[in-house]
Amino acid sequence: MKYVREFEALRGVLAIWVLVGHVASAVAIHGRLFQERFYNEHAVDVFIILSGFAITALIDKRPESYHLYIARRALRIFPAYLFYLAISVAVAGVAVQIWAASPDGSMKAARVGIATDTLAYWPWHLMAHVTGLHGLVPPRFLPFTDYAFLGQAWSISLEWQFYLMAPLLIGLMMKQVSWLRIVILVLLALAVTAVSPKLPQSFLGKWLVDFGIGITSFYFMKHRALGEPFLKSLPLPQLWLIGVGLCILQRSVDYLPLVIWLTAILVIVSAREGRGAVYERISAIACSRPLEWLGSMAYSLYLSHMLVLLLALATLPSLGITSPWAQAGYLLAVTLIGSLIVSRLSYLYIEKPFHEFGRSLGRGDLVATEPAAISKKRAV
Incomplete structure (x- = not known):
């Protein structure tokens, strides 16, 4: 991802x-x-x-x-x-x-x-x-x-x-x-x-x-x-409404982090899937x-x-x-x-x-293994 x-x-x-x-x-x-x-x-x-x-x-x-x-x-x-x-x-x-x-x-x-x-x-x-x-x-x-x-x-x-x-x-x-x-x-x-x-x-x-x-x-x-x-x-806006609604019903500000997180996931996923100009605009602002x-x-x-x-x-x-x-x-x-x-x-x-x-760190090991891998492929 x-x-x-x-x-x-x-x-x-x-x-x-x-x-x-x-x-x-x-x-x-x-x-x-x-x-x-x-x-x-x-x-x-x-x-x-x-x-x-x-x-x-x-x-x-x-x-x-x-x-x-x-x-x-x-x-x-x-x-x-x-x-x-x-x-x-x-x-x-x-x-x-x-x-x-x-x-x-x-x-x-x-x-x-x-x-x-x-x-x-x-x-x-x-x-x-x-x-x-x-x-x-x-x-x-x-x-x-x-x-x-x-x-x-x-x-x-x-x-x-x-x-x-x-x-x-x-x-x-x-x-x-x-x-x-x-x-x-x-x-x-x-x-x-x-x-x-x-x-x-x-x-x-x-x-x-x-x-x-x-x-x-x-x-x-x-x-x-x-x-x-x-x-x-899965219909994200409907699931978001259910999730946020359940948080509100708890009548506690302790659920505020979950509301923020659910909202962030809704906006990010919906913007990537092109599900509305509002999501894309919020995503663009966040990426400014x-x-x-x-x-x-x-x-x-x-x-x-x-x-x-x-x-x-x-x-x-x-x-x-x-x-x-x-x-x-x-x-x-x-x-x-x-x-x-x-x-x-x-x-x-x-x-x-x-x-x-x-x-x-570790890049030297990666570079060292690449020629060996290429040689093995050529031999096959």
């Missing part, structure tokens, strides 16, 4: 959503939207579904040895993550003071508590974070291990856990059913159920449904594009250069924006901005513009070079 360009735009929009929510939770404007951080935790839910889709597409498109696969994934995730982690460690001491002096936002008390805890246990937090496996450390051993130093890095640990396990999980889900495979899945489910309550929010087992939605979506789109009769016959530009650096934007927000908060007292709405406008403008600049630079000079290096 071809690369889904529209998902780049989705990544960028989700990263901005997370940024806006974090700014909203740092200002003293209390209302439902501000109190709930604009529900930006649901943007992360969509990120996780999207990750399930993207990694499944990668594994399906390019079968390779596990060590090569995981080396590429490490080069994709760790350079930028470790860069922003290092900065966060360096400013951890002053971060406590900045959060304590910040406006009375909905997350102020939590952030002061996390920053204080981070300093109290910083060597252990650092050891866990450098490996990217801090999402596997039980909170009773290391409090707030999910959010120490770089709060949003809880999802980076989750992502890394998924990368490590994805080939096994996808294989168990999608290969031919057998009694052995069923037994393994049942045992895994029981094990995850048993340990999940003891592990932090970023434990992979808590998010298997989200990753599973992404995995299943990839195979649905792939086999429908290949013309599988049953999948090709500004949104692709934003999406390309979504990972750096996600990692960097809290540091920029911290810097913006540090300048508030000296500027004498006291009105909550003026503070909100200032923080949003500085955080957004500053994060875009910083993220573009880290994408160009950290993310992109390491990503390209990762893509080059």
Whole structure:
């Protein structure tokens, strides 16, 4: 299946959503939207579904040895993550003071508590974070291990856990059913159920449904594009209406990520199949250069924006901005513009070079095998 360009735009929009929510939770404007951080935790839910889709597409498109696969994934995730982690460690001491002096936002008390805890246990937090496996450390051993130093890095640990396990999980889900495979899945489910309550929010087992939605979506789109009769016959707009209707009937905003995902799949598939000008227009907007530009650096934007927000908060007292709405406008403008600049630079000079290096791994082996394959064909 071809690369889904529209998902780049989705990544960028989700990263901005997370940024806006974090700014909203740092200002003293209390209302439902501000109190709930604009529900930006649901943007992360969509990120996780999207990750399930993207990694499944990668594994399906390019079968390779596990060590090569995981080396590429490490080069994709760790350079930028470790860069922003290092900065966060360096400013951890002053971060406590900045959060304590910040406006009375909905997350102020939590952030002061996390920053204080981070300093109290910083060597252990650092050891866990450098490996990217801090999402596997039980909170009773290391409090707030999910959010120490770089709060949003809880999802980076989750992502890394998924990368490590994805080939096994996808294989168990999608290969031919057998009694052995069923037994393994049942045992895994029981094990995850048993340990999940003891592990932090970023434990992979808590998010298997989200990753599973992404995995299943990839195979649905792939086999429908290949013309599988049953999948090709499914009426997408009607199924979308049923799915969204069922989500609405739940009367919970927790189903918002699923509504967003179902809508994205409807638009992308319908645009590729030429099922209406509306779908094609939305797809064209998503594939536009500004949104692709934003999406390309979504990972750096996600990692960097809290540091920029911290810097913006540090300048508030000296500027004498006291009105909550003026503070909100200032923080949003500085955080957004500053994060875009910083993220573009880290994408160009950290993310992109390491990503390209990762893509080059194994090419020498591929080139070396091609002449032998050609010679074998000629001999036949």
